[in-house]
Amino acid sequence: MLSLFILAPLVLLFVLNLPINFIGKLAFWLAGVLFFSQVLLVLLHSVFAWSAYPDFLNSFFIFNLYIDNLTRVMFLTIGIVALVSLIVAQGTIVQERQKFNFVNLLLICVIGMNAIVLVRDVFSLYVFIEITSVASFILIALERNKSAIEGTFKYLILSAIATVFMLTAMAFFLLAAGDLSFAAIHSAFYNPGASSILKLAAGLFLCGLFIKSGVAPFHGWVPDAYSAAPACVSVLLAGITTKVAGVYVLLRLFGSVFILSPAFANILLFAGAFSIVLAALAALTQDDFKRMLAYSSISQIGYIILALGCGTPLAFAGAVFHFFNHAIFKSLLFVNAAALEKQSGTTDMNKLAGVGSKLPVTGFTSLIGMLSTAGIPPLSGFWSKLIIIIALFSAGKFVYAGIALLASVLTLAYFLSFQRRVFFCKPVLAESTLSTLGNAGRTTFGLRFCEVSLCIITVVAGILIVFIHNNGILPLRGIFW
Protein backbone atom coordinates (compact mmCIF):
# COMPACT_ATOMS: atom_id res chain seq x y z
CA MET A 1 0.00 0.00 0.00
CA LEU A 2 2.81 2.42 0.87
CA SER A 3 4.42 2.16 -2.57
CA LEU A 4 1.21 3.63 -4.05
CA PHE A 5 2.29 7.01 -2.65
CA ILE A 6 5.15 7.04 -5.15
CA LEU A 7 3.74 4.82 -7.90
CA ALA A 8 0.31 6.49 -8.27
CA PRO A 9 1.80 9.91 -9.27
CA LEU A 10 4.16 8.11 -11.70
CA VAL A 11 1.30 6.18 -13.31
CA LEU A 12 -0.67 9.43 -13.62
CA LEU A 13 2.37 11.09 -15.21
CA PHE A 14 2.50 8.35 -17.88
CA VAL A 15 -1.28 8.50 -18.41
CA LEU A 16 -1.22 12.29 -18.88
CA ASN A 17 1.46 11.97 -21.53
CA LEU A 18 -0.36 9.33 -23.59
CA PRO A 19 -1.06 10.55 -27.14
CA ILE A 20 -4.78 11.05 -26.45
CA ASN A 21 -6.21 14.48 -27.19
CA PHE A 22 -8.55 15.05 -24.25
CA ILE A 23 -6.29 13.61 -21.52
CA GLY A 24 -4.16 16.78 -21.29
CA LYS A 25 -7.28 18.83 -20.54
CA LEU A 26 -8.04 16.57 -17.57
CA ALA A 27 -4.52 16.99 -16.11
CA PHE A 28 -5.58 19.56 -13.50
CA TRP A 29 -8.56 17.52 -12.28
CA LEU A 30 -6.75 14.16 -12.22
CA ALA A 31 -3.79 15.62 -10.30
CA GLY A 32 -6.21 17.40 -7.97
CA VAL A 33 -8.03 14.13 -7.21
CA LEU A 34 -4.69 12.41 -6.55
CA PHE A 35 -3.48 15.07 -4.07
CA PHE A 36 -6.88 15.26 -2.39
CA SER A 37 -6.86 11.45 -2.01
CA GLN A 38 -3.47 11.71 -0.29
CA VAL A 39 -4.84 14.25 2.20
CA LEU A 40 -7.97 12.17 2.75
CA LEU A 41 -6.00 8.93 3.27
CA VAL A 42 -3.90 10.56 5.99
CA LEU A 43 -6.90 12.15 7.72
CA LEU A 44 -8.86 8.89 7.63
CA HIS A 45 -5.90 6.74 8.60
CA SER A 46 -7.52 5.55 11.81
CA VAL A 47 -10.66 4.51 9.89
CA PHE A 48 -9.02 2.55 7.07
CA ALA A 49 -5.69 1.63 8.71
CA TRP A 50 -4.30 1.51 5.15
CA SER A 51 -0.66 1.43 6.18
CA ALA A 52 -1.28 -2.02 7.72
CA TYR A 53 -2.38 -3.50 4.37
CA PRO A 54 0.33 -5.66 2.75
CA ASP A 55 2.07 -4.09 -0.22
CA PHE A 56 1.27 -6.34 -3.21
CA LEU A 57 4.20 -4.81 -5.11
CA ASN A 58 6.63 -6.27 -2.61
CA SER A 59 6.42 -9.57 -4.49
CA PHE A 60 7.96 -7.85 -7.54
CA PHE A 61 10.16 -5.13 -6.05
CA ILE A 62 12.17 -4.61 -2.90
CA PHE A 63 11.25 -1.05 -1.92
CA ASN A 64 11.73 -1.14 1.88
CA LEU A 65 9.32 1.68 2.74
CA TYR A 66 8.27 2.52 6.28
CA ILE A 67 5.72 4.80 7.86
CA ASP A 68 5.39 6.43 11.28
CA ASN A 69 3.61 9.48 12.71
CA LEU A 70 6.22 11.88 11.32
CA THR A 71 5.69 10.42 7.83
CA ARG A 72 1.92 10.93 8.19
CA VAL A 73 2.37 14.60 9.10
CA MET A 74 4.60 15.00 6.05
CA PHE A 75 2.12 13.24 3.74
CA LEU A 76 -0.64 15.54 4.97
CA THR A 77 1.47 18.66 4.47
CA ILE A 78 2.68 17.55 1.02
CA GLY A 79 -0.89 16.77 -0.08
CA ILE A 80 -2.32 20.11 1.11
CA VAL A 81 0.46 22.29 -0.34
CA ALA A 82 0.57 20.39 -3.66
CA LEU A 83 -3.22 20.82 -3.99
CA VAL A 84 -3.00 24.55 -3.20
CA SER A 85 -0.12 25.01 -5.65
CA LEU A 86 -2.15 23.24 -8.35
CA ILE A 87 -5.18 25.50 -7.79
CA VAL A 88 -2.96 28.59 -7.83
CA ALA A 89 -1.42 27.40 -11.12
CA GLN A 90 -4.90 27.01 -12.61
CA GLY A 91 -5.66 30.62 -11.69
CA THR A 92 -2.35 32.25 -12.59
CA ILE A 93 -0.74 30.39 -15.53
CA VAL A 94 -2.28 31.58 -18.78
CA GLN A 95 -0.86 29.20 -21.41
CA GLU A 96 -2.44 25.73 -21.47
CA ARG A 97 0.85 24.09 -22.49
CA GLN A 98 2.70 25.69 -19.57
CA LYS A 99 -0.08 24.63 -17.21
CA PHE A 100 0.27 21.04 -18.44
CA ASN A 101 4.07 21.16 -18.00
CA PHE A 102 3.58 22.49 -14.47
CA VAL A 103 1.28 19.56 -13.57
CA ASN A 104 3.87 17.07 -14.92
CA LEU A 105 6.70 18.64 -12.91
CA LEU A 106 4.52 18.92 -9.82
CA LEU A 107 3.83 15.17 -10.03
CA ILE A 108 7.59 14.47 -10.20
CA CYS A 109 8.13 16.76 -7.22
CA VAL A 110 5.44 14.88 -5.25
CA ILE A 111 6.99 11.50 -6.18
CA GLY A 112 10.34 12.77 -4.86
CA MET A 113 8.90 14.21 -1.64
CA ASN A 114 6.69 11.20 -0.85
CA ALA A 115 9.67 8.91 -1.37
CA ILE A 116 11.92 11.07 0.84
CA VAL A 117 9.55 10.62 3.78
CA LEU A 118 9.12 6.87 3.18
CA VAL A 119 12.69 5.65 2.70
CA ARG A 120 14.98 4.43 5.47
CA ASP A 121 18.27 4.44 3.57
CA VAL A 122 20.62 7.41 3.16
CA PHE A 123 21.44 6.72 -0.49
CA SER A 124 17.78 6.38 -1.51
CA LEU A 125 17.13 9.54 0.46
CA TYR A 126 19.83 11.33 -1.56
CA VAL A 127 18.41 10.03 -4.88
CA PHE A 128 14.93 11.40 -4.11
CA ILE A 129 16.27 14.69 -2.72
CA GLU A 130 17.97 15.16 -6.09
CA ILE A 131 14.78 14.28 -7.99
CA THR A 132 12.84 16.87 -5.99
CA SER A 133 15.60 19.44 -6.55
CA VAL A 134 15.81 18.84 -10.33
CA ALA A 135 12.02 19.23 -10.66
CA SER A 136 12.27 22.43 -8.56
CA PHE A 137 15.04 23.89 -10.79
CA ILE A 138 12.86 23.45 -13.86
CA LEU A 139 9.77 24.78 -12.09
CA ILE A 140 11.55 27.99 -11.00
CA ALA A 141 12.68 28.61 -14.59
CA LEU A 142 9.24 27.78 -16.01
CA GLU A 143 8.66 31.31 -17.36
CA ARG A 144 12.20 31.46 -18.83
CA ASN A 145 12.72 35.13 -18.00
CA LYS A 146 16.07 36.53 -16.85
CA SER A 147 15.33 36.69 -13.12
CA ALA A 148 13.87 33.15 -13.13
CA ILE A 149 16.96 31.75 -14.86
CA GLU A 150 19.20 33.65 -12.41
CA GLY A 151 17.24 32.29 -9.41
CA THR A 152 17.46 28.76 -10.81
CA PHE A 153 21.18 29.10 -11.48
CA LYS A 154 21.93 30.18 -7.92
CA TYR A 155 19.86 27.31 -6.52
CA LEU A 156 21.53 24.88 -8.94
CA ILE A 157 25.08 25.90 -8.02
CA LEU A 158 24.45 25.82 -4.26
CA SER A 159 22.61 22.50 -4.61
CA ALA A 160 25.64 21.09 -6.44
CA ILE A 161 27.81 22.09 -3.47
CA ALA A 162 25.29 20.45 -1.12
CA THR A 163 25.45 17.31 -3.26
CA VAL A 164 29.24 17.16 -2.91
CA PHE A 165 28.91 17.38 0.89
CA MET A 166 26.23 14.68 1.02
CA LEU A 167 28.02 12.27 -1.33
CA THR A 168 31.28 12.61 0.62
CA ALA A 169 29.36 11.99 3.84
CA MET A 170 27.80 8.86 2.34
CA ALA A 171 31.24 7.50 1.40
CA PHE A 172 32.30 7.89 5.04
CA PHE A 173 29.06 6.30 6.30
CA LEU A 174 29.69 3.32 4.04
CA LEU A 175 33.27 3.04 5.28
CA ALA A 176 32.29 3.13 8.92
CA ALA A 177 28.91 1.40 8.95
CA GLY A 178 29.19 -1.02 6.02
CA ASP A 179 25.66 -0.16 4.89
CA LEU A 180 23.67 2.99 4.25
CA SER A 181 20.44 1.97 5.97
CA PHE A 182 19.32 4.15 8.87
CA ALA A 183 19.51 1.17 11.24
CA ALA A 184 23.12 0.33 10.28
CA ILE A 185 24.29 3.94 10.61
CA HIS A 186 22.49 4.31 13.94
CA SER A 187 24.16 1.15 15.31
CA ALA A 188 27.56 2.31 14.03
CA PHE A 189 27.28 5.45 16.17
CA TYR A 190 27.52 3.17 19.23
CA ASN A 191 30.78 1.67 17.93
CA PRO A 192 33.58 3.64 19.66
CA GLY A 193 36.06 2.83 16.86
CA ALA A 194 33.89 4.55 14.26
CA SER A 195 32.70 7.59 16.16
CA SER A 196 35.19 10.15 14.76
CA ILE A 197 34.60 9.33 11.09
CA LEU A 198 30.83 9.21 11.66
CA LYS A 199 30.92 12.63 13.30
CA LEU A 200 32.81 13.98 10.28
CA ALA A 201 30.26 12.38 7.95
CA ALA A 202 27.32 13.73 9.98
CA GLY A 203 28.92 17.20 9.90
CA LEU A 204 29.31 17.08 6.12
CA PHE A 205 25.70 15.90 5.71
CA LEU A 206 24.59 18.72 8.00
CA CYS A 207 26.35 21.31 5.76
CA GLY A 208 24.61 19.87 2.69
CA LEU A 209 21.22 19.94 4.39
CA PHE A 210 21.74 23.51 5.65
CA ILE A 211 22.19 24.59 2.03
CA LYS A 212 19.11 22.63 0.92
CA SER A 213 17.03 24.08 3.78
CA GLY A 214 18.22 27.63 3.16
CA VAL A 215 19.46 28.12 6.72
CA ALA A 216 21.60 31.26 7.25
CA PRO A 217 24.42 31.71 6.23
CA PHE A 218 23.64 29.26 3.39
CA HIS A 219 20.45 31.08 2.41
CA GLY A 220 21.74 33.10 -0.59
CA TRP A 221 19.61 31.27 -3.14
CA VAL A 222 16.29 31.43 -1.24
CA PRO A 223 15.12 35.06 -1.83
CA ASP A 224 16.07 34.96 -5.53
CA ALA A 225 14.47 31.57 -6.17
CA TYR A 226 11.25 32.30 -4.25
CA SER A 227 10.73 35.76 -5.73
CA ALA A 228 11.68 34.89 -9.33
CA ALA A 229 9.54 31.74 -9.54
CA PRO A 230 5.96 31.84 -10.83
CA ALA A 231 3.37 32.29 -8.06
CA CYS A 232 2.30 28.63 -7.96
CA VAL A 233 5.94 27.50 -7.76
CA SER A 234 6.68 29.96 -4.94
CA VAL A 235 3.81 28.36 -2.97
CA LEU A 236 5.25 24.90 -3.58
CA LEU A 237 8.87 25.86 -2.82
CA ALA A 238 8.17 27.90 0.30
CA GLY A 239 5.39 25.64 1.51
CA ILE A 240 6.90 22.22 1.20
CA THR A 241 9.70 21.43 -1.30
CA THR A 242 12.66 22.96 0.51
CA LYS A 243 11.19 21.88 3.84
CA VAL A 244 10.97 18.20 2.89
CA ALA A 245 14.27 18.11 0.96
CA GLY A 246 16.12 19.88 3.76
CA VAL A 247 14.35 20.39 7.08
CA TYR A 248 12.51 17.04 7.22
CA VAL A 249 15.76 15.17 6.44
CA LEU A 250 17.48 17.10 9.24
CA LEU A 251 14.65 16.18 11.63
CA ARG A 252 14.73 12.53 10.62
CA LEU A 253 18.51 12.08 10.64
CA PHE A 254 19.33 14.12 13.75
CA GLY A 255 16.16 12.92 15.48
CA SER A 256 16.42 9.19 15.08
CA VAL A 257 19.53 8.16 13.12
CA PHE A 258 22.56 10.18 14.23
CA ILE A 259 23.49 10.75 17.84
CA LEU A 260 23.02 14.42 18.71
CA SER A 261 26.34 15.17 20.43
CA PRO A 262 26.72 18.45 22.41
CA ALA A 263 28.86 19.88 19.57
CA PHE A 264 26.14 19.24 16.98
CA ALA A 265 23.47 20.52 19.36
CA ASN A 266 25.40 23.79 19.77
CA ILE A 267 25.88 24.14 16.00
CA LEU A 268 22.15 23.61 15.42
CA LEU A 269 21.18 26.01 18.21
CA PHE A 270 23.52 28.72 16.92
CA ALA A 271 22.50 28.24 13.26
CA GLY A 272 18.83 28.34 14.25
CA ALA A 273 19.14 31.51 16.32
CA PHE A 274 21.36 33.16 13.67
CA SER A 275 18.79 32.35 10.96
CA ILE A 276 15.91 33.69 13.03
CA VAL A 277 17.53 37.04 13.75
CA LEU A 278 19.42 37.66 10.49
CA ALA A 279 16.48 36.80 8.23
CA ALA A 280 14.00 38.78 10.36
CA LEU A 281 16.26 41.87 10.14
CA ALA A 282 16.67 41.36 6.38
CA ALA A 283 12.89 41.01 5.97
CA LEU A 284 12.42 44.44 7.58
CA THR A 285 14.35 46.12 4.76
CA GLN A 286 12.56 44.50 1.80
CA ASP A 287 10.30 46.35 -0.63
CA ASP A 288 9.21 43.28 -2.56
CA PHE A 289 6.47 41.25 -0.87
CA LYS A 290 7.75 37.87 -2.12
CA ARG A 291 11.33 38.60 -1.05
CA MET A 292 10.05 39.60 2.40
CA LEU A 293 8.18 36.30 2.61
CA ALA A 294 11.32 34.43 1.52
CA TYR A 295 13.32 36.00 4.37
CA SER A 296 10.44 35.28 6.73
CA SER A 297 10.62 31.64 5.62
CA ILE A 298 14.34 31.47 6.46
CA SER A 299 13.58 32.99 9.87
CA GLN A 300 10.81 30.46 10.62
CA ILE A 301 13.03 27.55 9.54
CA GLY A 302 15.42 28.88 12.18
CA TYR A 303 12.82 28.03 14.86
CA ILE A 304 12.67 24.42 13.65
CA ILE A 305 16.48 24.14 13.63
CA LEU A 306 16.61 25.72 17.09
CA ALA A 307 14.15 23.12 18.41
CA LEU A 308 16.19 20.36 16.77
CA GLY A 309 19.32 21.62 18.53
CA CYS A 310 17.47 21.60 21.87
CA GLY A 311 17.34 17.84 21.51
CA THR A 312 14.44 16.97 23.82
CA PRO A 313 11.39 14.97 22.64
CA LEU A 314 9.12 17.95 23.41
CA ALA A 315 11.30 20.25 21.28
CA PHE A 316 11.18 17.75 18.40
CA ALA A 317 7.40 17.52 18.64
CA GLY A 318 7.26 21.34 18.63
CA ALA A 319 9.58 21.41 15.60
CA VAL A 320 7.29 19.05 13.64
CA PHE A 321 4.19 21.04 14.63
CA HIS A 322 5.89 24.28 13.57
CA PHE A 323 6.91 22.56 10.31
CA PHE A 324 3.23 21.85 9.57
CA ASN A 325 2.05 25.30 10.68
CA HIS A 326 4.77 27.05 8.72
CA ALA A 327 3.88 25.10 5.56
CA ILE A 328 0.24 26.20 5.94
CA PHE A 329 0.65 29.87 6.82
CA LYS A 330 3.56 30.43 4.43
CA SER A 331 1.53 28.85 1.61
CA LEU A 332 -1.32 31.16 2.60
CA LEU A 333 0.93 34.24 2.43
CA PHE A 334 2.35 33.20 -0.95
CA VAL A 335 -1.21 32.66 -2.24
CA ASN A 336 -1.93 36.22 -1.02
CA ALA A 337 1.15 37.36 -2.95
CA ALA A 338 -0.15 35.51 -6.03
CA ALA A 339 -3.55 37.25 -5.67
CA LEU A 340 -1.90 40.67 -5.33
CA GLU A 341 0.44 40.00 -8.26
CA LYS A 342 -2.37 38.74 -10.48
CA GLN A 343 -4.60 41.72 -9.73
CA SER A 344 -2.02 44.50 -9.81
CA GLY A 345 0.86 43.03 -11.83
CA THR A 346 3.46 43.76 -9.15
CA THR A 347 4.70 42.59 -5.76
CA ASP A 348 6.49 45.88 -5.03
CA MET A 349 5.00 47.06 -1.73
CA ASN A 350 5.50 50.74 -2.64
CA LYS A 351 3.33 50.30 -5.72
CA LEU A 352 0.80 48.11 -3.90
CA ALA A 353 0.03 50.80 -1.34
CA GLY A 354 -3.65 51.00 -0.52
CA VAL A 355 -4.94 48.06 -2.58
CA GLY A 356 -6.31 46.37 0.54
CA SER A 357 -9.68 48.08 0.31
CA LYS A 358 -10.23 46.44 -3.09
CA LEU A 359 -9.12 42.96 -2.01
CA PRO A 360 -10.85 42.33 1.33
CA VAL A 361 -10.43 38.52 1.31
CA THR A 362 -6.71 38.80 0.56
CA GLY A 363 -6.34 41.54 3.18
CA PHE A 364 -8.08 39.57 5.92
CA THR A 365 -6.42 36.22 5.21
CA SER A 366 -2.96 37.79 4.96
CA LEU A 367 -3.54 39.39 8.36
CA ILE A 368 -4.38 35.97 9.85
CA GLY A 369 -1.34 34.39 8.17
CA MET A 370 0.96 37.12 9.43
CA LEU A 371 -0.37 37.05 12.98
CA SER A 372 0.09 33.29 13.04
CA THR A 373 3.67 33.65 11.73
CA ALA A 374 4.41 36.21 14.43
CA GLY A 375 3.00 33.84 17.08
CA ILE A 376 -0.13 35.68 18.19
CA PRO A 377 -2.64 33.58 20.20
CA PRO A 378 -4.83 31.65 19.59
CA LEU A 379 -3.53 30.96 16.06
CA SER A 380 -1.58 27.77 15.30
CA GLY A 381 1.80 29.53 14.98
CA PHE A 382 1.52 30.70 18.59
CA TRP A 383 1.21 27.16 19.97
CA SER A 384 4.09 25.67 18.00
CA LYS A 385 6.37 28.56 18.99
CA LEU A 386 5.21 28.26 22.59
CA ILE A 387 6.07 24.54 22.66
CA ILE A 388 9.54 25.27 21.23
CA ILE A 389 10.19 28.09 23.75
CA ILE A 390 8.95 25.95 26.68
CA ALA A 391 11.21 23.10 25.52
CA LEU A 392 14.18 25.50 25.34
CA PHE A 393 13.45 26.82 28.86
CA SER A 394 13.05 23.27 30.21
CA ALA A 395 16.41 22.29 28.71
CA GLY A 396 18.08 25.31 30.32
CA LYS A 397 18.74 27.13 27.02
CA PHE A 398 17.54 30.47 28.39
CA VAL A 399 19.46 32.69 25.94
CA TYR A 400 18.13 30.86 22.91
CA ALA A 401 14.60 30.88 24.38
CA GLY A 402 14.94 34.66 24.84
CA ILE A 403 16.13 35.10 21.23
CA ALA A 404 13.20 33.03 19.95
CA LEU A 405 10.80 35.12 22.00
CA LEU A 406 12.22 38.51 20.99
CA ALA A 407 12.47 37.56 17.32
CA SER A 408 8.68 37.16 17.29
CA VAL A 409 8.49 40.92 17.92
CA LEU A 410 10.72 41.47 14.85
CA THR A 411 8.43 39.20 12.83
CA LEU A 412 5.42 41.18 13.95
CA ALA A 413 7.23 44.43 13.06
CA TYR A 414 7.93 43.55 9.42
CA PHE A 415 4.47 42.09 8.90
CA LEU A 416 2.72 45.11 10.46
CA SER A 417 4.86 47.34 8.27
CA PHE A 418 3.61 45.35 5.25
CA GLN A 419 -0.02 45.58 6.38
CA ARG A 420 0.26 49.34 6.86
CA ARG A 421 1.96 49.91 3.50
CA VAL A 422 -0.29 47.65 1.41
CA PHE A 423 -3.69 47.61 3.09
CA PHE A 424 -3.96 50.75 5.22
CA CYS A 425 -2.18 53.35 3.09
CA LYS A 426 -3.35 55.84 0.47
CA PRO A 427 -3.38 54.23 -3.01
CA VAL A 428 -0.55 55.05 -5.44
CA LEU A 429 -1.91 53.05 -8.40
CA ALA A 430 -4.05 54.86 -10.94
CA GLU A 431 -7.78 54.87 -10.16
CA SER A 432 -8.50 52.98 -13.40
CA THR A 433 -6.13 50.18 -12.30
CA LEU A 434 -7.59 50.13 -8.81
CA SER A 435 -11.15 49.88 -10.12
CA THR A 436 -10.34 46.56 -11.81
CA LEU A 437 -9.02 45.03 -8.59
CA GLY A 438 -11.31 42.43 -7.07
CA ASN A 439 -13.41 42.15 -10.23
CA ALA A 440 -11.57 39.35 -11.97
CA GLY A 441 -14.38 36.90 -11.21
CA ARG A 442 -13.76 33.25 -12.03
CA THR A 443 -10.03 33.56 -12.52
CA THR A 444 -9.49 34.38 -8.86
CA PHE A 445 -12.07 32.05 -7.36
CA GLY A 446 -9.41 29.35 -6.97
CA LEU A 447 -7.07 31.79 -5.26
CA ARG A 448 -9.81 32.96 -2.88
CA PHE A 449 -10.76 29.36 -2.14
CA CYS A 450 -7.11 28.58 -1.24
CA GLU A 451 -6.81 31.76 0.86
CA VAL A 452 -9.95 30.96 2.85
CA SER A 453 -9.18 27.23 3.24
CA LEU A 454 -5.61 27.81 4.47
CA CYS A 455 -6.86 30.58 6.77
CA ILE A 456 -9.44 28.19 8.26
CA ILE A 457 -6.73 25.52 8.84
CA THR A 458 -4.55 28.13 10.60
CA VAL A 459 -7.39 29.23 12.90
CA VAL A 460 -8.82 25.74 13.54
CA ALA A 461 -5.38 24.23 14.28
CA GLY A 462 -4.97 26.97 16.90
CA ILE A 463 -8.39 26.52 18.48
CA LEU A 464 -8.20 22.70 18.53
CA ILE A 465 -4.75 22.72 20.14
CA VAL A 466 -5.78 20.33 22.95
CA PHE A 467 -6.99 17.73 20.44
CA ILE A 468 -3.88 18.21 18.26
CA HIS A 469 -1.61 18.04 21.31
CA ASN A 470 -3.10 14.73 22.48
CA ASN A 471 -3.47 13.07 19.07
CA GLY A 472 -0.75 14.69 16.99
CA ILE A 473 2.05 16.13 19.11
CA LEU A 474 2.32 13.58 21.94
CA PRO A 475 2.63 10.54 19.59
CA LEU A 476 5.45 12.38 17.75
CA ARG A 477 7.58 12.43 20.90
CA GLY A 478 8.07 8.66 20.69
CA ILE A 479 9.75 8.78 17.26
CA PHE A 480 12.92 10.41 18.41
CA TRP A 481 15.53 8.17 20.04
Add this chain to the structure above:
Amino acid sequence: MIINLILLFGLILAALWTVMTVRLIRSIVGLALTSAILSVVMYRLHSPLAAVFELSVCSGLISVIFVTTVSFTQRMSKEDLLIRRKERFLKYWYLPIILIVTGLLLSRYLLTPQFTLIALEPVKGVDVRNLLWNTRHLDLFGQVVMLLAGALGVVVLFKESKK
Protein backbone atom coordinates in the same frame (compact mmCIF):
# COMPACT_ATOMS: atom_id res chain seq x y z
CA MET B 1 52.04 4.85 -3.54
CA ILE B 2 54.02 7.10 -5.93
CA ILE B 3 51.64 6.32 -8.79
CA ASN B 4 48.68 7.12 -6.56
CA LEU B 5 50.21 10.46 -5.58
CA ILE B 6 50.96 11.33 -9.21
CA LEU B 7 47.36 10.47 -10.15
CA LEU B 8 46.01 12.54 -7.25
CA PHE B 9 48.06 15.62 -8.21
CA GLY B 10 47.14 15.12 -11.87
CA LEU B 11 43.47 14.96 -10.88
CA ILE B 12 43.67 18.17 -8.84
CA LEU B 13 45.61 20.05 -11.53
CA ALA B 14 43.18 18.98 -14.26
CA ALA B 15 40.20 19.98 -12.09
CA LEU B 16 41.75 23.39 -11.32
CA TRP B 17 42.49 23.95 -15.01
CA THR B 18 38.87 23.08 -15.84
CA VAL B 19 37.59 25.76 -13.49
CA MET B 20 40.18 28.45 -14.18
CA THR B 21 40.74 28.32 -17.93
CA VAL B 22 39.08 31.10 -19.88
CA ARG B 23 38.05 29.21 -23.03
CA LEU B 24 35.09 26.84 -22.76
CA ILE B 25 36.63 24.25 -25.11
CA ARG B 26 39.73 24.02 -22.91
CA SER B 27 37.48 23.69 -19.90
CA ILE B 28 35.75 20.73 -21.54
CA VAL B 29 39.12 19.11 -22.31
CA GLY B 30 40.10 19.65 -18.66
CA LEU B 31 36.88 18.00 -17.47
CA ALA B 32 37.41 15.03 -19.79
CA LEU B 33 40.98 14.72 -18.52
CA THR B 34 39.81 14.86 -14.89
CA SER B 35 37.30 12.08 -15.59
CA ALA B 36 39.90 10.01 -17.42
CA ILE B 37 42.34 10.23 -14.48
CA LEU B 38 39.48 9.45 -12.09
CA SER B 39 38.69 6.30 -14.09
CA VAL B 40 42.32 5.17 -13.68
CA VAL B 41 42.01 5.79 -9.92
CA MET B 42 38.75 3.78 -9.84
CA TYR B 43 40.37 0.94 -11.78
CA ARG B 44 43.27 0.88 -9.35
CA LEU B 45 40.74 0.77 -6.49
CA HIS B 46 39.36 -2.48 -8.00
CA SER B 47 36.17 -0.91 -9.40
CA PRO B 48 36.49 -1.68 -13.13
CA LEU B 49 32.77 -1.24 -13.82
CA ALA B 50 32.68 2.22 -12.21
CA ALA B 51 35.86 3.10 -14.13
CA VAL B 52 34.29 2.09 -17.45
CA PHE B 53 31.17 4.17 -16.70
CA GLU B 54 33.27 7.17 -15.68
CA LEU B 55 35.39 6.92 -18.83
CA SER B 56 32.57 6.32 -21.30
CA VAL B 57 29.87 8.58 -19.85
CA CYS B 58 31.65 11.40 -17.99
CA SER B 59 34.78 11.58 -20.11
CA GLY B 60 33.19 10.67 -23.44
CA LEU B 61 29.47 11.28 -23.79
CA ILE B 62 29.22 14.38 -21.61
CA SER B 63 32.24 15.98 -23.35
CA VAL B 64 30.55 15.43 -26.73
CA ILE B 65 27.34 17.11 -25.45
CA PHE B 66 29.35 20.04 -24.07
CA VAL B 67 31.32 20.48 -27.32
CA THR B 68 28.05 20.44 -29.28
CA THR B 69 26.63 23.13 -27.00
CA VAL B 70 29.76 25.27 -27.22
CA SER B 71 29.64 25.07 -31.03
CA PHE B 72 26.42 27.15 -30.83
CA THR B 73 28.13 29.96 -28.89
CA GLN B 74 30.10 32.94 -30.21
CA ARG B 75 33.83 33.43 -29.79
CA MET B 76 34.83 35.83 -27.03
CA SER B 77 36.38 39.14 -28.13
CA LYS B 78 40.12 39.64 -27.54
CA GLU B 79 39.49 42.48 -25.07
CA ASP B 80 37.16 40.31 -22.97
CA LEU B 81 39.63 37.44 -23.15
CA LEU B 82 42.44 39.64 -21.80
CA ILE B 83 40.27 40.99 -18.97
CA ARG B 84 39.13 37.53 -17.94
CA ARG B 85 42.67 36.17 -18.06
CA LYS B 86 43.77 38.89 -15.65
CA GLU B 87 40.75 38.41 -13.39
CA ARG B 88 40.82 34.65 -13.05
CA PHE B 89 43.57 34.45 -10.42
CA LEU B 90 41.90 37.15 -8.31
CA LYS B 91 38.51 35.50 -8.81
CA TYR B 92 39.62 32.07 -7.60
CA TRP B 93 42.14 33.03 -4.89
CA TYR B 94 40.24 30.96 -2.34
CA LEU B 95 40.45 27.65 -4.26
CA PRO B 96 44.00 26.68 -3.16
CA ILE B 97 43.14 27.68 0.44
CA ILE B 98 40.01 25.48 0.43
CA LEU B 99 42.06 22.66 -1.08
CA ILE B 100 44.80 22.89 1.56
CA VAL B 101 42.38 23.25 4.51
CA THR B 102 40.22 20.32 3.29
CA GLY B 103 43.35 18.22 2.74
CA LEU B 104 44.63 18.97 6.24
CA LEU B 105 41.26 18.25 7.84
CA LEU B 106 40.75 14.99 5.98
CA SER B 107 44.35 13.83 6.50
CA ARG B 108 43.63 13.87 10.23
CA TYR B 109 41.11 11.11 9.63
CA LEU B 110 42.44 9.33 6.57
CA LEU B 111 46.23 9.20 7.09
CA THR B 112 45.90 8.04 10.68
CA PRO B 113 42.60 6.14 10.63
CA GLN B 114 40.92 6.07 14.02
CA PHE B 115 38.10 3.85 12.77
CA THR B 116 37.51 0.29 11.63
CA LEU B 117 36.84 -0.12 7.94
CA ILE B 118 33.96 -2.55 8.38
CA ALA B 119 32.74 -1.80 4.88
CA LEU B 120 35.67 -3.48 3.17
CA GLU B 121 35.04 -7.03 4.30
CA PRO B 122 31.35 -7.56 3.45
CA VAL B 123 31.58 -5.70 0.13
CA LYS B 124 34.57 -7.74 -1.09
CA GLY B 125 33.50 -10.29 -3.67
CA VAL B 126 29.96 -8.89 -4.08
CA ASP B 127 29.16 -8.25 -7.72
CA VAL B 128 28.04 -4.66 -8.15
CA ARG B 129 25.51 -5.75 -10.82
CA ASN B 130 23.82 -8.15 -8.40
CA LEU B 131 23.91 -5.50 -5.68
CA LEU B 132 22.25 -2.93 -7.93
CA TRP B 133 19.61 -5.10 -9.62
CA ASN B 134 18.69 -7.28 -6.66
CA THR B 135 18.78 -4.96 -3.67
CA ARG B 136 18.44 -1.36 -4.89
CA HIS B 137 15.09 -1.43 -6.73
CA LEU B 138 13.99 1.87 -5.23
CA ASP B 139 17.13 3.63 -6.49
CA LEU B 140 16.57 2.21 -9.98
CA PHE B 141 13.00 3.49 -9.79
CA GLY B 142 14.50 6.84 -8.80
CA GLN B 143 16.72 6.76 -11.90
CA VAL B 144 13.63 6.31 -14.10
CA VAL B 145 11.95 9.31 -12.45
CA MET B 146 15.16 11.34 -12.81
CA LEU B 147 15.28 10.57 -16.55
CA LEU B 148 11.65 11.69 -16.86
CA ALA B 149 12.48 14.91 -15.00
CA GLY B 150 15.43 15.51 -17.36
CA ALA B 151 13.27 14.91 -20.43
CA LEU B 152 10.61 17.29 -19.11
CA GLY B 153 13.33 19.84 -18.37
CA VAL B 154 14.47 19.77 -22.01
CA VAL B 155 10.87 20.15 -23.21
CA VAL B 156 10.06 22.99 -20.80
CA LEU B 157 13.29 24.97 -21.00
CA PHE B 158 14.50 24.49 -24.56
CA LYS B 159 11.46 23.96 -26.76
CA GLU B 160 10.64 27.09 -28.74
CA SER B 161 7.08 28.23 -28.16
CA LYS B 162 4.81 28.81 -31.16
CA LYS B 163 4.24 32.49 -31.85
